[in-house]
Structure formats: structure tokens, C-alpha cells
Amino acid sequence: MKLAKSMAMGMLSLAALAYSCGGGGSSDSSSESSSSDSAPAPAASSQSLEDKYKDDPVFVAGSAKAKEAGCTACHMVERKIVGPSYADVAAKYENTDENVAMLTSRVIKGNVGEWGEVPMPAHPHLENDDVETIVKYVLLLKK
Ligand code: HEC
Numbered sequence: 053m054k055l056a057k058s059m060a061m062g063m064l065s066l067a068a069l070a071y072s073c074g075g076g077g078s079s080d081s082s083s084e085s086s087s088s089d090s091a092p093a094p095a096a097s098s099q100s101l102e103d104k105y106k107d108d109p110v111f112v113a114g115s116a117k118a119k120e121a122g123c124t125a126c127h128m129v130e131r132k133i134v135g136p137s138y139a140d141v142a143a144k145y146e147n148t149d150e151n152v153a154m155l156t157s158r159v160i161k162g163n164v165g166e167w168g169e170v171p172m173p174a175h176p177h178l179e180n181d182d183v184e185t186i187v188k189y190v191l192l193l194k195k
Contacts, residue, residue, distance in 0.1 A: 108192065114189020121178055143194065152191065155187045155191075160180065
């Protein structure tokens, strides 16, 4: 009886130890669960933007043109690479005709200083209409 009791106590303190270790983040299961905890954040947001708009004709037309025009070398939907993410651009500007025209001309002429020191090169070879199609798609990407 006494033995069983002290074994039970031993199990309890072992469990407490294991628990506190897990709490420190050193156990596999805890790092697994924390990575699956943090995974939904980017997954959910990339899902929310690309999945949210993937059937929108503005999205379909604009994302195809953006690839064609090479914008994807410097811009991603939700991650800043060389240039700001499209989601950040969409968050900064209201989706108005004026902003579409303003951003279209910035893309064609190039721009610097709005997002930092890195300039966006000019794209004089692109058609105004094509760039507009892309800019409308960019401004669509609001969360
Ligand atoms: C060589 C890299 C590069 C390429 C290619 C590029 N961009 Fe950019 N883009 C940038 C950088 C860097 C900025 C930030 C410029 C600034 O701070 O003013 C930017 C900014 C922008 C902005 C925001 C402008 C503003 O005034 O806030 C838009 C919209 C944009 N790019 C769209 C495009 C489109 C559309 C294309 C394809 C035709 C494209 N970019 C191709 C690097 C690039």
C-alpha cells in the first residue's frame, strides 16, 4: 500500500517534470504543436488572399499579367521580397481610379522612396492597359 502510494507520487513528480520540460519547449511534441500553431497564420492569410480572390476575374487577369511582365521577380502577394508585398500596397492605397492611374504611372516610370531606398525600375516597354490590369489586381488584395 505504502509502496503503491510512493510510486504514485513518483509518477506524479515525473509527470510534473515532463510537463515543465514540455513547457520549456524542449520536447518534440511541444515544438510540433507550436509549429502547427504558428503554421495557420501564414497559411490562413495566404489562403485568405489567394483563395479569397482566386475566382475574381480581376485576380485571374492581373496575376497572369504580373507573371508575364516579370513583376513576380520582386513582388509576392503576402511577403516582402525586393519590393513590398501586394497585400501591403493594397493596405496602403484605397482602390480608386486615381490611385490606379497614379500607381500605373509609377510602375511604368519607376519609383523610389515610397517604401524605402530600393528603387523600382521603370517598365517603359509595358502597355498602360496591361499595367493597369495588374495594379487593379494588386489593389484588390485587401485582407
Ligand atoms: C526589380 C524589382 C521590381 C520589379 C521587377 C517590379 N517592382 Fe514594383 N516595386 C519594387 C520596389 C523596390 C518598390 C518600392 C519603390 C518605392 O519605395 O517607391 C516597388 C513598388 C511597387 C508598387 C507601389 C508603388 C508605390 O508608389 O507605393 C507597385 C504598385 C508595384 N511596385 C507594382 C509593380 C508591378 C505591377 C510590376 C511589374 C510590371 C513591378 N512592380 C515590378 C520593385 C520591383
